[in-house]
Amino acid sequence: MNRRGFLKTSAIASLYPLLGACNEELRWQKSAYIKQKSSRVAVLAAASYGNGLREIIIRGIKLFGLEISGKRIVIKPNLVEFDPKGVINTHPAVVEAAIDSFKTLGAKEVLVAEGPGHRRDNEYLLTASGLYDVVKDHRVTYVDLNTDNVRLRDLKSSFTNLKQLYLPETLFNADLLVSMPKLKTHHWAGVTVSMKNMFGVVPGAIYGWPKNALHWAGIVGSIVDINSSLPIPRFAIVDGIVGMEGDGPLQGQQKNSGVLVLGDDLVAVDATAARLMTIEPQQVKYLNLSGEFLGNLERNKIEQIGEDPERYQQDFKVIERFSYLKKIIS
Amino acid sequence: MLDEAIKLLNQGQNPDGGWGAVPGKQSNTESTALGLLALRSLADSSENPAVRKAEHWLSSSQRSDGSWPYGAGATAASWSTALALIALSDSGVEGERLVRAGNWILAQEGSKPGILAKLILALSFQKKAVHLNDDLIGWSWTPSSFSWVEPTSYCLIALKKIKSRLSAKAVKERVDQAELMIYDRMCEGGGWNYGNTAVYGDPLWPYPDITALALIALQNHKERTENQVSLRVLSKTAAITDSGLALGWSSICLALYGHDNSELRKRLEEKFVKTKFLGETKAIALSILAAGDRSRLFRV
Numbered sequence A: 001m002n003r004r005g006f007l008k009t010s011a012i013a014s015l016y017p018l019l020g021a022c023n024e025e026l027r028w029q030k031s032a033y034i035k036q037k038s039s040r041v042a043v044l045a046a047a048s049y050g051n052g053l054r055e056i057i058i059r060g061i062k063l064f065g066l067e068i069s070g071k072r073i074v075i076k077p078n079l080v081e082f083d084p085k086g087v088i089n090t091h092p093a094v095v096e097a098a099i100d101s102f103k104t105l106g107a108k109e110v111l112v113a114e115g116p117g118h119r120r121d122n123e124y125l126l127t128a129s130g131l132y133d134v135v136k137d138h139r140v141t142y143v144d145l146n147t148d149n150v151r152l153r154d155l156k157s158s159f160t161n162l163k164q165l166y167l168p169e170t171l172f173n174a175d176l177l178v179s180m181p182k183l184k185t186h187h188w189a190g191v192t193v194s195m196k197n198m199f200g201v202v203p204g205a206i207y208g209w210p211k212n213a214l215h216w217a218g219i220v221g222s223i224v225d226i227n228s229s230l231p232i233p234r235f236a237i238v239d240g241i242v243g244m245e246g247d248g249p250l251q252g253q254q255k256n257s258g259v260l261v262l263g264d265d266l267v268a269v270d271a272t273a274a275r276l277m278t279i280e281p282q283q284v285k286y287l288n289l290s291g292e293f294l295g296n297l298e299r300n301k302i303e304q305i306g307e308d309p310e311r312y313q314q315d316f317k318v319i320e321r322f323s324y325l326k327k328i329i330s
Numbered sequence B: 001m002l003d004e005a006i007k008l009l010n011q012g013q014n015p016d017g018g019w020g021a022v023p024g025k026q027s028n029t030e031s032t033a034l035g036l037l038a039l040r041s042l043a044d045s046s047e048n049p050a051v052r053k054a055e056h057w058l059s060s061s062q063r064s065d066g067s068w069p070y071g072a073g074a075t076a077a078s079w080s081t082a083l084a085l086i087a088l089s090d091s092g093v094e095g096e097r098l099v100r101a102g103n104w105i106l107a108q109e110g111s112k113p114g115i116l117a118k119l120i121l122a123l124s125f126q127k128k129a130v131h132l133n134d135d136l137i138g139w140s141w142t143p144s145s146f147s148w149v150e151p152t153s154y155c156l157i158a159l160k161k162i163k164s165r166l167s168a169k170a171v172k173e174r175v176d177q178a179e180l181m182i183y184d185r186m187c188e189g190g191g192w193n194y195g196n197t198a199v200y201g202d203p204l205w206p207y208p209d210i211t212a213l214a215l216i217a218l219q220n221h222k223e224r225t226e227n228q229v230s231l232r233v234l235s236k237t238a239a240i241t242d243s244g245l246a247l248g249w250s251s252i253c254l255a256l257y258g259h260d261n262s263e264l265r266k267r268l269e270e271k272f273v274k275t276k277f278l279g280e281t282k283a284i285a286l287s288i289l290a291a292g293d294r295s296r297l298f299r300v
Helices: A005-024 A053-063 A092-104 A122-129 A131-135 A196-201 A210-215 A219-229 A266-276 A284-288 A320-327 B001-012 B029-040 B051-059 B081-088 B093-106 B115-123 B150-166 B168-184 B208-217 B225-239 B244-254 B262-279 B281-289 B296-297
Strands: A039-045 A072-077 A109-114 A141-142 A150-154 A164-168 A176-180 A182-187 A190-192 A236-244 A253-263 A302-304 B070-071 B074-079
Touching: A039 A053, A039 A266, A053 A092, A053 A236, A053 A253, A072 A092, A072 A196, A092 A131, A092 A176, A092 A236, A109 A131, A122 A131, A122 B262, A131 A141, A164 A219, A176 A196, A182 A266, A190 A196, A190 A266, A190 A320, A196 A219, A210 A219, A210 B281, A219 A284, A236 A266, A253 A266, A266 A284, A266 A302, A302 B168, A320 B225, B001 B029, B001 B208, B001 B262, B001 B281, B029 B051, B029 B074, B029 B081, B029 B281, B029 B296, B051 B070, B051 B081, B081 B093, B081 B150, B093 B150, B093 B168, B150 B208, B208 B225, B208 B244, B225 B244, B244 B262, B244 B281, B262 B281, B281 B296
Parallel strands: A039 A302, A072 A109, A072 A176, A109 A141, A176 A236, A182 A236
Antiparallel strands: A039 A253, A150 A164, A182 A190, A236 A253, B070 B074
16 A cells, blocks of 8 residues: 555545544444554463463453552352352352552452352352352452343444333442453354453343343344443453353363463454454454454454463364354454 | 351341342342341331341332332343242232232243244254243343243242232233143252253253242142152252252242141251352341241242
8 A cells, every 4th residue: 555545544434433423324322432553462371270370360451551559349250050060150269369550569358249140149150159258358349230220221233123222320430440251262253262251240130130121122232332431441351261162151071271362452353362362353244243343353453462372272163053163264 | 057047038138128148248129128027027027127127128129110120230220020029919018019020020931933933943964052932031131131930930930929910911911821831840850940951952950949939930830740840850950959048948838738848947047057058148038938837928
């Protein structure tokens, strides 16, 4: 591209966020456009759930220059169901390391919050998964987002007909929401990583279990609409030490990748996570839509500031209906 | 444990008379309905000002269409209407309120996939994801969504409790079909989870709290094989699920079916000592209702 072409493209690109206000085809509000010219993601090696996770996470957070001191941090793990033989949830050791890391970096308060999507028995899920001991030992508050006080929030995009959603008050009172999903394939969405994990912020007491109102509205559109409309900045720490392939998010098989994936652009984090599973991000519908305005998914727009992701790439199996996700484009 | 649970419940009541999910949260209909049932199950409850305050909160938050919102900031009509109705059905509240609530419940139906969606699915070569009879209608959590076991169970209990005040034909039609829906959603081998038996052929497992609720809703079919099988599943799953919610509902259910629940109640007490049920109003209220013969409040 010559200089004139570059300037022309740049000028058009700079107007892109404004198009939402004047083009009926676009389904997001101007204020929903948070995509940067490029994004950074850190894939960090973490071989096991043993010692050293705290240091890895602190190193990762520092790579992004996040200002943590004095902030109220909400950690949102993926705690959806419990199966003693399965690997459904974010491992408590990773959550523990994250709590410790944010405290070490000077957070004013760290909360752990989740609204389990399948099972509403919060006490059982917490104790069976081991997360209860973590929050108790670290004296952090656990908030059940399914039954929290709520506020009605206008959605900033319209990939569903929901228009508004009740969201937990805890989110509105925090400075940073840290999505901490498990690296998994998903039988409805293709993959479930940091953006699908946000289904857990939608209160079950209003929308039910298994958050069925979102399924009726459309899972793909719901993922995009929720992520476009959250009231506070986000960060992601993906537990990819042990993930799940096949019929996820509950009934798949264990698949080890030995990594944590961190980033402040959740689209770029999920795109990188998809590539780690040898899944083409552009084929994942929610990522494709989100890539228009919420973040970057193209490989050349994501600077990898940790390990080389290709070293940790694994071939995660997907169910038959998602076989097209394995057709690599980028 | 009982005295301490009652004390905790009383302490957690908000000044407006309702209860939040945990102390400090805004009042919601579910917690208030269960809190009220628990306090009303105690001796001399008619003299208890906390009972009158809770009844007042529930009465004053009923919407003009007869429904209740969930509360805690949410104002739309909700599934928790059935719980409010259960809680108020044996109280001195005006019968007209109960009738309005009952008729609202009768007017609500879980949605089912449209003809086009069914046609696409039938013509596709893809393996069917779930095997549910979606023609069977119960009740959903929110309007315009699918029927699920828990809201359907609450609605069945509520309708069965106040059926004499409503159109017998309308109640029978809805109850008969909703019961079929619940039986259709039974997990392989018995018991229930939120309402799905398998996905892509991989079976999903039953939860004790939902199994107990479904069995309470189906208590007038005690001799049916499905009930008997599911009672055994309830005992097995409750034996490995340590939580106030699971042990509370399971104890109430076993008592209603005339089974010994002493072991579950013992574990309920142990769990209370250990976690105080994380301060959850619902679980504390259920632990009170599980003691003595208080499960009678769920008899239909």
